[in-house]
Structures are given as C-alpha cells and as structure tokens.
Amino acid sequence: MRGPVHPGRRRGRRRPLIAGACAVLAAAAIAGCSSGATGPPVLNVYGPADGAEQYSAAAKDCTAASGGRYSVVYQTLPKSADDQRLQLARRLVAGDSEVDIVGIDVTWTAEFAAAGWIEKLPEDVAAQVRQGTLDGPLQTATYQGALWAAPLNTNTQILWYRKDLSPTPPATWDEMISASERLHQQGLPSYIEVQGAQYEGLVVWFNTLLNSAGGQIVDEDGNVLLGRGDAAQKALSVMQRVAASPASDPSLSVNKENDGRLAMEAGTAAFQINYPFVYASIHTPPPDGGGGGTFIDPQGKPTSADTGRRVVDEFAWAPYPSVVPGQPAKPTIGGINLAVSTTGQHKDLAFAAIQCLRNRDNQLRNAVEGGVPPTLSDLYTDPSFQAKYPAWEAIKNSLDNASVRPLTPGYTSISIVLSDLLNPPAAIDPATAVPMLADEVQGAANSEGLVP
Amino acid sequence: MSLQSGALAASTEQVTQRPGGPTKAQMSEGKRAERNLGLLLCAPAAIIIVLVTAYPIGYAIWLSLQRYDLRFPAEQAFVGLSNYVTVLTSGYWWQAFGVTMLITVISVAIEFVLGLALALMMHRTLVARGLVRTVILIPYGIVTVVAAFSWQFAWTPDKGYLAALLPTGSAPLTDFGSALAIVIGAEVWKTTPFMALLLLAGLALVPDDLLKAAQVDGAGPWQRLTQIILPMMKPAILVALLFRTLDAFRVFDNIYILTQGSNGTGSVSMLGYDNLFKAFNLGIGSAISVLIFICVALLAVLFIKLFGAAAPGSEPSGRR
Structure with missing residues (x-):
C-alpha cells in the first residue's frame, strides 16, 4: 500500500492495448464485409446442441440436393431447452432476419405460433408433411387445427427393468410398486427410477399418468380439465406411492433422466422409466457410457467383485406400465419440430428446406447416429433402424399410444407451476391436491399472476 | 463540531460565490469559450449515461x-x-422476499465480522504484505458463476468432496435449510475479500499515535477496537455495508447455479428472471424489477438514515 505508484508503467502499457482494440475492431469490420458474398441464399437453421453433428450433416446434404437454390447452415443453440427457447425468443422478438428455420421443442409450437414467431405451413407443404408421419408427433405440431411445424424427430419413454429381479415385467404401476416393495423386503435392489426433480420431466411423468387414467391437463383454448373425473387423483396417488414407498430411491425428488440411468447401471434400481438413450448408454464403454453396468452377485445385488455377470446381462424392456389395468399407458412424447420463422427473408425456400431436413435419409441418420427416434412410421420397419433399436417394438407401441403435452401458448407457465406444486412427489396429498392444482394451472394458462 | 465545520464549509462557499457573481457577467471571451468547451466535452458522457x-x-x-x-x-x-x-398479493413474491432478506442479513453480518478480521490481519502483516493481500483477494477475482459451479460439484452427493463429509444419502442442495446455508456460504466466501478491502481502507484512517496513546492509558485490545478503531472507521464501514447489502439483495448467480430456486430458495431476482425470461411475461416481470429497484433504493436511504450522515470526513465519534 505504501509502495510507489507507477503512472509511467501504466501509460506504457496502454498503447499496445489501444492497438489491440483497433485490430479487433478492424477484423470485425472486415468479417462484416465479407459476409456479403454472392451465391445462393443462405438459410440458417437454429436448433439444439444435442445432435448438432447429424443436423449439420443433413444441412450439408440438403445444400447439395437443392441444386444451387439455397444453402443450409446449422446454427447450434445452447444445450439446455430453456436457454434455446430464450435465445430464439430474443432473436425473433427483435426481428432477426438471419433466422430462417427454427428447431423447436414439441411443447413450444403453440407458444411460437400464438406469438407470431413462426409461419403456418402452406396447404401443399402440410399435406406432404402429414404423409407417412406418425400421429403423435403430428399432433405436437398442430395448433388451432393447422400444422405449424414439421416433426423432425420424436422421443418416448418405455419401461426398462432387470429380468433377474422381475422375470415378468409389471403391466401396471400397482404391480410395479408391489414388486419393488417385495424386492426391498428381500434386501434386493428395489428402486423405481423415474423423473421426480422439480423440472419438466416431472410434468411429463404426471401428464403420462393423467392421460393414461383418461384425463387431460388443459385443452387448446386454455380450459383446465384437470378437475374433471378422478384421473388426476389416480395419477397423483401413483406418484405419491412411488415416491413415499420405503423401497424407493431416497433422492427420487431430485432425480432426472440421467440419474435414473446411473442408478440402473450401478445396480441399485430394479425398474426405470426412461428414454431409449439408456440402452445405447449401457452398451457404451466408459467414460461415455455405463460399460455394461456394475457386476452383480448371484442374488442380483451390485458387487465390486468380478462375478462375470453385469447389469447389462439382465437388462430388458417392456411397454410403459398402465394406470388402469387392461388399458395401455399413454406415454408423453418429446422431440423436435422444424418451423419457418416469420422474420426470415426466404420463406418458400425455407419450407422446401425443412422437408429435406426431415426426409427419410436424414431421419435415419439422426436415429442411428444421434439416438433420437424418427417421426416417419415406415422407418420403424427398416432393418438398420431395428438393428440399432432392439427395443423398437416397445418404442413404436409407446408412440402409437402417445399423449401430447397441452397445446396451449401458456404451456411453459403451466409446466413451471405444476413442477413446483408436484415436487417433492412424496408430499403430494392426492385427496386434496386436485382443486388447488386446477386453480393454479388456470392462472398459468391465461398468464395471470406470477410463476414461481 | 460537525455542525460547526458544516457551517464553516457553507460560509466559505458563500464567500467564494459572492465575488463569483459579478465576475460571471464579466466573464472574458476566452473563459466562456473554455466553459462551453468543458460542457461540450462532458455532453457525450452525460448523454450516454442518460441513454444507458x-x-x-x-x-x-x-x-x-x-x-x-x-x-x-x-x-x-x-x-x-x-x-x-x-x-404484492402473491405468496411467491413474499416467499422470495423473505429468502432474499434472510440471505442479505446473514451473509452481510458474517462478511462484516470476517472482513474486519481479515482487514485487521492484513493491516498488521509485517512480511509479504503484498502477497497476503493478493491471496486474500483471490475469491473475489473468480467469476461468481464459475465459483458457484465448483460449489455445486462440491456439494453434490457421490461427486463432491464436501458432500462426502456428510452422512451418506444426504443431498444438501435439495433441502431448503441446507441449500440456503450453502448459498450464503458461497456468497460469504466470494465477497468477504471485498468487504475486507473496503475496511482496510478505513483502517488506514486510524492514526497509530492515537492507538499508542490509548495503550499507554491502559486500554486493552478490545477497548481499542470498539472505542477507537470502529468509531474512526465508521465512514468506511457505512460504505462497505451499504455496497454489500445492495449487492446481496440482488443475489442471483449463486442461486441460479446452485439450486435454480427449487425448494423455495429463489430470491426476488430469480423470481423476476423466471417471470421475464421463462414465462415471457414482460408486464409482471418488469413490475418485479421495479419493486426490486424500489427495495434497493429504500435500503440505501435506510442505511444513510441509520448511520446518520456518516459521510467520509465527518466527526468519527459521531452519535451513538
């Protein structure tokens, strides 16, 4: 503190700094000029970071296939869905003319359409998109009777289980809960892994159970249907029983998809509700995957000793358990839809490009290399798809019975409110929670009041 | 004493202004040009400040x-x-407000005590003074988000070295009390050096002679701290507490990374962010932002009222 100050030394440093700043500015200016090169119009596709490699390859192929009409460039958005949505919203609200095509989560279709950020598909394009596409994914792209986007890929959950612990897979949630409790009493791995953390995954679980029990959260016009019948109460009761059971994972209330996968690979889970990536993961060597999971002893408990038998040897799959016996479950579907932005300058070309980006070849590549199930139904009979997805039958079954999340502009608010009220699931009181849920969801659907 | 010096300052001001009055009219051409140039030179900065x-x-x-x-x-x-x-009628706002006040009061109190201890230590350091000060400042130099991520990993079961110290099966970030404690801990770790630095500047105001005189008169270390050092540092303490309180009230980064506001740990800034950038509700979100702004302004006024006009340079023995 009492040391001398060196004004001269600082001044000496300033000059290179200024020179550096000028150099950066000049470089930026030159870069700005060079973007005005001539050539076919550039169509920017803004989409998620996961699968960007496959989407970029598709963009390259579509550029080549366009015969010089346009060139497609894939621009990678952040990894988290919230961040993707926020960046797209910022660009579109600001009227960014560089955004031509957006790859949006299935739950954003209504919101983007209502906000005027995406174009309705023209009749001819819509007719072509409908052809051969699965019903569930098409529904996620529909708002107020019109198609606003083209389903690029879909995703669905099925039941993954240990066949040594449960030789026949449970057909209903009741069966699964009692099987888990029985295993717990025997001191065997008993966890049911499902997404219980306070986030979108929890709402997906609730939506699946609710739809499977014959209910619905809200209709397209924002009318809340949660309180009708006893479906919501049934769904909440399943969630509460799974979470509060002594056989359940103690950290269920903070678990997301990856935590469930890890618990299964670590040998502590008997059942898991999850997406098909868990199959690829357990077959992938570490550090990228589970490498077959941990060793298990003859009883089925995880062990550090080399028993020659791993979790993967007992890893099996089955359809999503139902809520009402005899009625198939209606798993909530996810995925990405391609839409044309209202701010882009080459909308006709963009409509042509989205059809190319989701064509058979590109969807097959996304499925095989990127691990996301396709939306074209005949790909499910393709041998190269089936080879990569041995669980394809269960996946297809899930997709055929699919339920979609509410197609209403206020969905994100609904989801935030629901995930706040349903977490931790063990604390839900199924008998009294429904009216309160319905009330809060009504406010969120109309964007009245705060979101937590 | 302070009143007198204030009056003195006012009278000297008047004295300097009175002869300034007539000269103003007779300001020479050159002087006026100079003043206009001055205004012109200031204008861009003033305009930019208004704009931004x-x-x-x-x-x-x-x-x-x-x-x-x-x-x-x-x-x-x-x-x-x-x-x-x-x-203002929403439970979410008052929940967030309560959490924010809790974080603010506890973290600023801890930071003040620790910061004062660090400042006294730095003030007394005889060897490697520069090194000690640099080392103490390291947490403040680390980007909050980066630090928050490392805290998050540290407290995540199975991965973190701090979580490993807890009984197995505990997930401290998933429980309201422990998660809030971790947020406060991260805040304290991060900004104590800032507090220490501001208090160190205040310590420099305390004359050594006074402390030596007190020592000769038989004042112990505690008496010297409470009777001499703290009163003399009052202006620096005001600045340090004010800055930190205003900062702490707007806490965002640590909560955003550590808990995302789950389990009721969201602050008012988190609530504003969620309503603006997740719900896209610009009306409600802006109302929350304006309310935060008003809260911060009220806090600042409250501080200055509470501490009196303990502006730098005022009488150190002040009121009690």
Whole structure:
C-alpha cells in the first residue's frame, strides 16, 4: 500500500492495448464485409446442441440436393431447452432476419405460433408433411387445427427393468410398486427410477399418468380439465406411492433422466422409466457410457467383485406400465419440430428446406447416429433402424399410444407451476391436491399472476 | 463540531460565490469559450449515461404498467398498477422476499465480522504484505458463476468432496435449510475479500499515535477496537455495508447455479428472471424489477438514515 505508484508503467502499457482494440475492431469490420458474398441464399437453421453433428450433416446434404437454390447452415443453440427457447425468443422478438428455420421443442409450437414467431405451413407443404408421419408427433405440431411445424424427430419413454429381479415385467404401476416393495423386503435392489426433480420431466411423468387414467391437463383454448373425473387423483396417488414407498430411491425428488440411468447401471434400481438413450448408454464403454453396468452377485445385488455377470446381462424392456389395468399407458412424447420463422427473408425456400431436413435419409441418420427416434412410421420397419433399436417394438407401441403435452401458448407457465406444486412427489396429498392444482394451472394458462 | 465545520464549509462557499457573481457577467471571451468547451466535452458522457440508465429504467416502468405477455400479443393493454397488486398479493413474491432478506442479513453480518478480521490481519502483516493481500483477494477475482459451479460439484452427493463429509444419502442442495446455508456460504466466501478491502481502507484512517496513546492509558485490545478503531472507521464501514447489502439483495448467480430456486430458495431476482425470461411475461416481470429497484433504493436511504450522515470526513465519534 505504501509502495510507489507507477503512472509511467501504466501509460506504457496502454498503447499496445489501444492497438489491440483497433485490430479487433478492424477484423470485425472486415468479417462484416465479407459476409456479403454472392451465391445462393443462405438459410440458417437454429436448433439444439444435442445432435448438432447429424443436423449439420443433413444441412450439408440438403445444400447439395437443392441444386444451387439455397444453402443450409446449422446454427447450434445452447444445450439446455430453456436457454434455446430464450435465445430464439430474443432473436425473433427483435426481428432477426438471419433466422430462417427454427428447431423447436414439441411443447413450444403453440407458444411460437400464438406469438407470431413462426409461419403456418402452406396447404401443399402440410399435406406432404402429414404423409407417412406418425400421429403423435403430428399432433405436437398442430395448433388451432393447422400444422405449424414439421416433426423432425420424436422421443418416448418405455419401461426398462432387470429380468433377474422381475422375470415378468409389471403391466401396471400397482404391480410395479408391489414388486419393488417385495424386492426391498428381500434386501434386493428395489428402486423405481423415474423423473421426480422439480423440472419438466416431472410434468411429463404426471401428464403420462393423467392421460393414461383418461384425463387431460388443459385443452387448446386454455380450459383446465384437470378437475374433471378422478384421473388426476389416480395419477397423483401413483406418484405419491412411488415416491413415499420405503423401497424407493431416497433422492427420487431430485432425480432426472440421467440419474435414473446411473442408478440402473450401478445396480441399485430394479425398474426405470426412461428414454431409449439408456440402452445405447449401457452398451457404451466408459467414460461415455455405463460399460455394461456394475457386476452383480448371484442374488442380483451390485458387487465390486468380478462375478462375470453385469447389469447389462439382465437388462430388458417392456411397454410403459398402465394406470388402469387392461388399458395401455399413454406415454408423453418429446422431440423436435422444424418451423419457418416469420422474420426470415426466404420463406418458400425455407419450407422446401425443412422437408429435406426431415426426409427419410436424414431421419435415419439422426436415429442411428444421434439416438433420437424418427417421426416417419415406415422407418420403424427398416432393418438398420431395428438393428440399432432392439427395443423398437416397445418404442413404436409407446408412440402409437402417445399423449401430447397441452397445446396451449401458456404451456411453459403451466409446466413451471405444476413442477413446483408436484415436487417433492412424496408430499403430494392426492385427496386434496386436485382443486388447488386446477386453480393454479388456470392462472398459468391465461398468464395471470406470477410463476414461481 | 460537525455542525460547526458544516457551517464553516457553507460560509466559505458563500464567500467564494459572492465575488463569483459579478465576475460571471464579466466573464472574458476566452473563459466562456473554455466553459462551453468543458460542457461540450462532458455532453457525450452525460448523454450516454442518460441513454444507458434512464431509458431502460423508464421503459421498465412503462412495461410494468401494461399487460404484456409475448405469447399473447393481442392482449397487450395498459392496466395501471394492477401488475403491482398481483405481485404484492402473491405468496411467491413474499416467499422470495423473505429468502432474499434472510440471505442479505446473514451473509452481510458474517462478511462484516470476517472482513474486519481479515482487514485487521492484513493491516498488521509485517512480511509479504503484498502477497497476503493478493491471496486474500483471490475469491473475489473468480467469476461468481464459475465459483458457484465448483460449489455445486462440491456439494453434490457421490461427486463432491464436501458432500462426502456428510452422512451418506444426504443431498444438501435439495433441502431448503441446507441449500440456503450453502448459498450464503458461497456468497460469504466470494465477497468477504471485498468487504475486507473496503475496511482496510478505513483502517488506514486510524492514526497509530492515537492507538499508542490509548495503550499507554491502559486500554486493552478490545477497548481499542470498539472505542477507537470502529468509531474512526465508521465512514468506511457505512460504505462497505451499504455496497454489500445492495449487492446481496440482488443475489442471483449463486442461486441460479446452485439450486435454480427449487425448494423455495429463489430470491426476488430469480423470481423476476423466471417471470421475464421463462414465462415471457414482460408486464409482471418488469413490475418485479421495479419493486426490486424500489427495495434497493429504500435500503440505501435506510442505511444513510441509520448511520446518520456518516459521510467520509465527518466527526468519527459521531452519535451513538
């Protein structure tokens, strides 16, 4: 503190700094000029970071296939869905003319359409998109009777289980809960892994159970249907029983998809509700995957000793358990839809490009290399798809019975409110929670009041 | 004493102004040109400040009086103060406000005690003074988000070295009390050096002679701290506490990374962010922002009132 100050030394440093700043500015200016090169119009596709490699390859192929009409460039958005949505919203609200095509989560279709950020598909394009596409994914792209986007890929959950612990897979949630409790009493791995953390995954679980029990959260016009019948109460009761059971994972209330996968690979889970990536993961060597999971002893408990038998040897799959016996479950579907932005300058070309980006070849590549199930139904009979997805039958079954999340502009608010009220699931009181849920969801659907 | 010096300052001001009055009219051509040049040179900075602060604040206030949700563009309308009513009658706001106040009070109190201890230590260090000060400042130099991520990993079961110290099966970030404690811990770790630095500047105001005289008179270390050092540092303490309180009230980064506001750990800034950038509700979100702004302004006024006009240079023995 009492040391001398060196004004001269600082001044000496300033000059290179200024020179550096000028150099950066000049470089930026030159870069700005060079973007005005001539050539076919550039169509920017803004989409998620996961699968960007496959989407970029598709963009390259579509550029080549366009015969010089346009060139497609894939621009990678952040990894988290919230961040993707926020960046797209910022660009579109600001009227960014560089955004031509957006790859949006299935739950954003209504919101983007209502906000005027995406174009309705023209009749001819819509007719072509409908052809051969699965019903569930098409529904996620529909708002107020019109198609606003083209389903690029879909995703669905099925039941993954240990066949040594449960030789026949449970057909209903009741069966699964009692099987888990029985295993717990025997001191065997008993966890049911499902997404219980306070986030979108929890709402997906609730939506699946609710739809499977014959209910619905809200209709397209924002009318809340949660309180009708006893479906919501049934769904909440399943969630509460799974979470509060002594056989359940103690950290269920903070678990997301990856935590469930890890618990299964670590040998502590008997059942898991999850997406098909868990199959690829357990077959992938570490550090990228589970490498077959941990060793298990003859009883089925995880062990550090080399028993020659791993979790993967007992890893099996089955359809999503139902809520009402005899009625198939209606798993909530996810995925990405391609839409044309209202701010882009080459909308006709963009409509042509989205059809190319989701064509058979590109969807097959996304499925095989990127691990996301396709939306074209005949790909499910393709041998190269089936080879990569041995669980394809269960996946297809899930997709055929699919339920979609509410197609209403206020969905994100609904989801935030629901995930706040349903977490931790063990604390839900199924008998009294429904009216309160319905009330809060009504406010969120109309964007009245705060979101937590 | 302070009154006298204040009056003295005022009278000297008058004295200097009175002869300034007539000269103003007779200001020479050169002087006027010089003053105009001065104003011109200041103008760009003043204009930029107005543009970058006044405009966004005004726009936020205007937005907060509208029903304006990006997803319902057709419903945009002027609604007066109804957004404020909605926010102030919402349980979410008061929950967030309570959490924010809790974080602010506890973290600033701990930071003050630790910061004072560090400042006294740095003040007394005889060897490697520069090194010690640099080392103590390291946490403040680390980007908050980066530090928050490392805290998050440290407290995550199975991965973190701190979580490993807890009984197995505990997930401290998933429980309200422990998660809040971790947030406060991260805040304290990060900004104690800042507090220490401000207090160190205050310590430099305390004359050594006074302390030596007190020592000769038989004052112990505790008496010297409470009777001499703290009163003399009062202006620096005011500045340090004010800065930190205003900062702590706007806490965002640590909570955003550590808990995302789950389990009721969200602060008012988190609530504003969620309503603006997740719900796209510009009306409600702006109302929350304006309320945060008002809270911060009230805190500042409250501080200055509480500490009296303990502005730098005022009488150290002040009022009690």
